[in-house]
Structures are given as C-alpha cells and as structure tokens.
Amino acid sequence: MNGPQHYREGERLLALSEHTPSNYDETNPAATLLAAQATAHFLAAQVAATAMQATVGGTELGPGEDAFQAWFDATGVKPESKGGDR
Template sequence: MTGPEHYREAERLLAQDRAEGLEGTYFFRPESLAAAQVHATLALAAATAMQAGVDGCEPGMDPAEYDAWCSAAGVHAAMGGGPR
C-alpha cells in the first residue's frame, strides 16, 4: 500500500463511522480510530521518507535505504519519486 493509499484508507475508516450515524457525536469506534491512526502514521512515514534527495544521496540515508523507501512508497527511485 502506498502512502497516498494509506491516507485514503484512514479517511475511509473515519467516514465509515460517520456514515453509520456517529457524525455529530464526535465519537468514533475505538477499533476504527486505531486503524485510521495506523494508516495515517504510515502515510506520514512514507511522505517524510520521500523528502529525501531525488538522487538518493540525502545525508544520513544511503542509496539502498532510499531505494527501499521508494519501493515501500510505490514510486520509482530513479525517476525522482514519480508513480510506478
């Protein structure tokens, strides 16, 4: 799952509760809220990782680690973060 997909899944989980009549009560089921938080955190991790230099040479991140993050985020490292 890519970072944007994680973000959309977090939104979907919260919207699902709203669609079930919980909107306006400011309450989400704990399991929905926890799952949405996990997806939002993974989306943030992917977005943060993709801020590394386009060529994978950002200080502190070796090229193999950068390539691994690009793969996890579902983008091409060689194309500077473009979609796969």
Template sequence: MNGPAHYRVGERLLASLDIPWEAALDTNLSLEERREACAVYQAQATHALAHFTAAQAAATALTGHGAGYLDDPEIRAWREAAGVADA
C-alpha cells in the first residue's frame, strides 16, 4: 500500500466512525455499555490515525531530489488522493 492509498483509507475510516459520542452520554445504557462504545470509537479513530501516519511518512519521503515534478507517478497519486486537479 502506498502513501496515497493509506491517506484514502484513513479518510474512509474516519468518515465511517459508527459509534457516536452521544452513546457515552446515553443514560439508558449501562456504564459498561458506555465504556465499550467509547473504546470502540477510540479503536476506530486510532486505526484511521495509523493510516494517516503512514501516509505522512510516505509524503515526507518525497521531499528529496526530484520531488515536485507533476509527471512523477507518486506525485500524481498524491494529487489524486488530495483531490487536486492537474494543471
């Protein structure tokens, strides 16, 4: 998986967090259920963060000689992942 792919997965995971924070405040749930809801939410957010961290590492590696050329396939992949149209 390359950097742009990690970025897209991180975005997808973040967008799909399925345990709302309101569950932690729902007094109709037991304390244990509320703790579990928070733990699941935190695990999902951490999973997304791991992908964003891998994407950041890959992007940082592009800062060497030759970085920035639009014809570079890796640069094009990053621009596509970021939703930036080529000029």
C-alpha cells in the first residue's frame, strides 16, 4: 500500500467503526478494534507523507506530480493554482 491507499483504508475503517452494532452496554470491542486499525493506517499514511518531504542523498529530488495528485485524490483536496490566480 502507498500513502494515499493507507489514508483511504483508514477512512473506510473509521467509518465502519462508527456503524458497527454492539451487544454491549457501554463499550463496543469490535468498533474499538476497527478504530485502532484505522489509526494504524492513518499513521502509515502520515509516515508516507512525511517521507515525501525528505531529501534523498542530500538532494531535493521530491516526488513527481502523480504522487501529489494521488494525495489530492485521496484526501479530497484540490491543489491550489501556482499562477497566483484567485
């Protein structure tokens, strides 16, 4: 899985945890497990996003446009114009 895929999976699991029925009065072990799994995916996504900003061998190569577009698609964020148009 890449970073955006981890992000999407975290969102899916978190949404699932919110709609998981329980036979318990105050706690829902199944929902708690799903939320913990979502947290792990969100953490992996954060690590991947942070790694995109790292330098490689002392150079600032950076990821390509396709990597950024995958993040924009996963998070539902539209990239800002670089031309200064508002």
